[in-house]
Amino acid sequence: MKKIITVIGARPQFIKAAVVSKALLANKNLKEIIIHTGQHYDHNMSKIFFDDLKLPKPAYDLKIGSKDHGAQTGLMLQKIEEVLLKEKPDLVLVYGDTNSTLAGSLAAVKLHIPVAHVEAGLRCFDKTVPEEVNRVITDHNSALLFCPTTNALDNLKKEGLTKNVYLTGDVMYDSILLMIEIAKKQSSIMKNLKLNPKKYCLATIHRAENTDNLERLKEIVEALNESKKEIILPLHPRTKKYLAEYKIKTAKNIKILEPLSYLDLLILEKNASHVITDSGGMQKEAYFLKTPCLTLRDVTEWVETVSTGANTIVGADKQKILAALKKPDSTIKELPNHYGNGKAAQKIIEILKRF
Numbered sequence: 001m002k003k004i005i006t007v008i009g010a011r012p013q014f015i016k017a018a019v020v021s022k023a024l025l026a027n028k029n030l031k032e033i034i035i036h037t038g039q040h041y042d043h044n045m046s047k048i049f050f051d052d053l054k055l056p057k058p059a060y061d062l063k064i065g066s067k068d069h070g071a072q073t074g075l076m077l078q079k080i081e082e083v084l085l086k087e088k089p090d091l092v093l094v095y096g097d098t099n100s101t102l103a104g105s106l107a108a109v110k111l112h113i114p115v116a117h118v119e120a121g122l123r124c125f126d127k128t129v130p131e132e133v134n135r136v137i138t139d140h141n142s143a144l145l146f147c148p149t150t151n152a153l154d155n156l157k158k159e160g161l162t163k164n165v166y167l168t169g170d171v172m173y174d175s176i177l178l179m180i181e182i183a184k185k186q187s188s189i190m191k192n193l194k195l196n197p198k199k200y201c202l203a204t205i206h207r208a209e210n211t212d213n214l215e216r217l218k219e220i221v222e223a224l225n226e227s228k229k230e231i232i233l234p235l236h237p238r239t240k241k242y243l244a245e246y247k248i249k250t251a252k253n254i255k256i257l258e259p260l261s262y263l264d265l266l267i268l269e270k271n272a273s274h275v276i277t278d279s280g281g282m283q284k285e286a287y288f289l290k291t292p293c294l295t296l297r298d299v300t301e302w303v304e305t306v307s308t309g310a311n312t313i314v315g316a317d318k319q320k321i322l323a324a325l326k327k328p329d330s331t332i333k334e335l336p337n338h339y340g341n342g343k344a345a346q347k348i349i350e351i352l353k354r355f
């Protein structure tokens with residue numbers, strides 16, 4: 001039997017890992033051991049996802065918590081190494097682009113344990129974005145690279161990475177196909193918030209490039225205030241902290257909530273007139289759910305969502321945000337399937353079995 005150690009730690013990774021873990025559990029020849037780095041630790045940033053997604057309880061909870069990048073990644077590296085030395089896995093599986101991804105891949109490659117990276121090959125070509133640094137290094141640490149799109153595959157090729165590179169489709173698409181049906185049955189968020197479909201926007205802001213920059217955060221919030229639209233804004237702890245620190249006020253049209261569960265978030269994304277976000281995952285979720293998206297960044301890794309017209313890059317530019325929100329609501333009808341067929345997890349398992 002092959003022993004696989006999965007390293008996860010932040011909200012988007014719980015979502016991505018859940019579908020693969022489920023497929024791993026169904027496979028007798030592969031045994032998965034989960035390490036949770038503790039990068040996200042609040043109940044509604046972590047535990048609630050494990051519960052909703054039925055993700056197995058981590059065998060190791062490293063409880064690293066929030067720190068500066070160096071300290072956070074360094075501590076993770078040290079503690080993950082201890083577990084790897086004890087468990088001696090055949091492979092380490094990492095997801096996405098967070099500090100937990102980087103630490104997991106680095107700890108493993110230094111011990112000559114092969115690394116498999118799910119969501120390999122994404123690039124925004126800006127090294128001031130912490131996630132970009134994490135992705136590039138993780139891809140180069142990896143022995144197996146699972147790309148969600150052909151564009152990701154091309155990016156790796158340009159960096160000379162062609163061996164053991166696979167186009168699997170996107171595990172987030174697998175996840176949404178499964179979870180949206182559960183969400184429809186279980187979520188009462190629309191009723192609880194007294195919302196009408198397509199009469200509100202859903203906004204999220206959490207990236208360092210927006211939150212840690214007074215000008216950008218102010219401009220984004222001003223745009224939301226001036227839009228006069230009903231805006232639901234579940235606040236990431238980082239954003240909450242900076243809004244208070246910069247003394248930026250939100251107007252009455254903005255309803256601030258605590259971070260939401262995956263199920264409630266999916267329902268709000270599906271029923272919103274627009275999703276306004278700097279999250280990578282939400283750009284795709286909006287796309288899968290056919291809700292127009294405004295991306296609060298100057299670039300995106302998910303270029304397919306933009307080329308199909310479903311996603312508009314608005315940066316932190318008030319006029320661009322307001323103009324995009326004024327465009328008549330065009331419900332997106334059909335979208336090309338750039339992200340696979342909903343069986344990415346299964347493809348990944350087949351490759352892991354053969355490796």
Ligand code: UD1
Nearest residue numbers: 010011012039040041042045066097098099130131237238
């Ligand atoms: C991290 C990832 C980002 C991902 C995001 C999803 C990195 C570099 N960034 O960013 O790619 O899109 O997760 O949310 O790895 N905090 C809490 N409670 C928590 C978690 C965090 O209060 O449960 C606070 C911390 O005190 C800190 C802030 O949130 O001030 C940032 O947390 P951190 O995990 O460092 O980065 P994220 O911004 O969440």
